[in-house]
Amino acid sequence: MRASFRLGRLFGIEIGIHYTWILAFALISWSLAQRLFPQVYPGWSTGTYWITGILAALLLFVSVLLHEMAHSLVAKARGLPVGSITLFIFGGVSNLEEEAKKPSIEFAMSIVGPLTSLVLAVIFWGLKQLIEMPASPAAALLSYLWTINALLAAFNLIPGFPLDGGRVLRAIIWGTTGNFVRATNIAAMIGRFFGWTLIALGLFLVWQGDFLGGLWIAFIGWFLSTAADASRRDMTLREGLRGVPVSALMDTSTETVTPQASVEEVVYNIFLQGRRHAVPVYQDDRLVGIITLTDVKESPRHKWNQTTVAEIMTRQPLYTVAPEDDLSSAMKLIAQHDINQVPVLHQGRLVGLLKRADIIRHLQLSQELGMRPGQDRR
Ligand SMILES: [Zn+2]
Incomplete structure (x- = not known):
C-alpha cells in the first residue's frame, strides 16, 4: 500500500498515511465523542467529549503504529529490508520488500505485533489503576486504550492469513512440514473463512x-477475505515463476527512439505496427526514459505531431532488470510499481523488454497445459 502523505522517518523506516486513514480517524473520534463516552460517562461538557474522543483516536493510531513498528524492527533485525509503514482505514501495514526466508524469522516477525499490543494493554490498564476518579476523562481514555489494545492483540492472533496469527500458523506449518505453499494455502483458507464470517x-x-x-x-x-485471496494468488504466481530467468520471456526486439522523435512517429511507426506498448528512449547510448501508451494517452491527440518524446516520456523512476534475473523478482518489481513493462539491460546495453502481459500469458498457458511455468523449453 502506498502512502498518500508522508509523516517522516523513525529508526530508518518511512511512516506514511493513506488517505482512507483520515476517514477512520474522523469516524472513530466522532463515535467516541458523540456515542460511547456520553453513554458511559454522562455529564461532561461537549468540548470535553470531543477532546477526549480525538485524543483517544490519536493514541489508538499511535498504538497501531507501535504494533507495526515492532513487526518492522524485528524484520530489520533479521536482515529483511523494510520499506515503510502505512496507516490506513483498517489499521496499519508494514510494507516489507521481501518475505521471510525461514519459518523462524516469520514466526518472530509476526508474533511480536500482537505481543506489543498486549504489553500496551497492560501498561494502559496499569495506569488506569492509578487514577482515583473512575468517571474522569483520563480514566475514560485509559479504559478505552487498554480495551482496544487487548482487542487488537486478540483480533490479530486469529490464525487466518493475512492476520498476524495466520502468519504465525503458516510459520508453524511451514516449519514442521517444510512445505511453504501448503502452509500458505491453509492459513489463507482460514483467513478467507474468517473474512466471510x-x-x-x-x-x-x-x-x-x-x-x-x-x-x-x-x-x-x-x-480480509480479499487480502487472503490476493496473497494466495500472489504466492502461486511467484512460486510458478521462481527459477525462470527474465531472458526466457523477454521481447528481444531492441528498438529504441530518441528523445527528439515526435509522439506521432512513435504512435504510427511503433505502437500501431505491432504488439508493443512501450519503447525505451535512448540518447548517446544511454537509457534516458521509456515512452508508453499511458504517456501517449495523456497527451492531446491533435498535438502529437508537435510534441516530442522527451516532453511526455517517463524519466524517473526508471526500473530495469537483467536477463539473468529471476522472473519472480521481476514480476514483483512490475507489480509493486504498477508498471506494464520493464527494459532489460545487459551491462548497460538494451537487450529486450519484459512485458507484464507476456508473463501473464505464459502463466495462463502453462496452467492450461498442466505444465510448470518455464518448463516448456528443453
Ligand atoms: Zn500485526
Whole structure:
C-alpha cells in the first residue's frame, strides 16, 4: 500500500498515511465523542467529549503504529529490508520488500505485533489503576486504550492469513512440514473463512439496526477475505515463476527512439505496427526514459505531431532488470510499481523488454497445459 502523505522517518523506516486513514480517524473520534463516552460517562461538557474522543483516536493510531513498528524492527533485525509503514482505514501495514526466508524469522516477525499490543494493554490498564476518579476523562481514555489494545492483540492472533496469527500458523506449518505453499494455502483458507464470517456477522448487525458498526465489521471481513485471496494468488504466481530467468520471456526486439522523435512517429511507426506498448528512449547510448501508451494517452491527440518524446516520456523512476534475473523478482518489481513493462539491460546495453502481459500469458498457458511455468523449453 502506498502512502498518500508522508509523516517522516523513525529508526530508518518511512511512516506514511493513506488517505482512507483520515476517514477512520474522523469516524472513530466522532463515535467516541458523540456515542460511547456520553453513554458511559454522562455529564461532561461537549468540548470535553470531543477532546477526549480525538485524543483517544490519536493514541489508538499511535498504538497501531507501535504494533507495526515492532513487526518492522524485528524484520530489520533479521536482515529483511523494510520499506515503510502505512496507516490506513483498517489499521496499519508494514510494507516489507521481501518475505521471510525461514519459518523462524516469520514466526518472530509476526508474533511480536500482537505481543506489543498486549504489553500496551497492560501498561494502559496499569495506569488506569492509578487514577482515583473512575468517571474522569483520563480514566475514560485509559479504559478505552487498554480495551482496544487487548482487542487488537486478540483480533490479530486469529490464525487466518493475512492476520498476524495466520502468519504465525503458516510459520508453524511451514516449519514442521517444510512445505511453504501448503502452509500458505491453509492459513489463507482460514483467513478467507474468517473474512466471510465477519461479513455475515456485520450484515446480521446491520439487520439488527447497528448500521455503522455492522457495516464496519462487514468491510473488515471483505478486506480480509480479499487480502487472503490476493496473497494466495500472489504466492502461486511467484512460486510458478521462481527459477525462470527474465531472458526466457523477454521481447528481444531492441528498438529504441530518441528523445527528439515526435509522439506521432512513435504512435504510427511503433505502437500501431505491432504488439508493443512501450519503447525505451535512448540518447548517446544511454537509457534516458521509456515512452508508453499511458504517456501517449495523456497527451492531446491533435498535438502529437508537435510534441516530442522527451516532453511526455517517463524519466524517473526508471526500473530495469537483467536477463539473468529471476522472473519472480521481476514480476514483483512490475507489480509493486504498477508498471506494464520493464527494459532489460545487459551491462548497460538494451537487450529486450519484459512485458507484464507476456508473463501473464505464459502463466495462463502453462496452467492450461498442466505444465510448470518455464518448463516448456528443453
Ligand atoms: Zn500485526
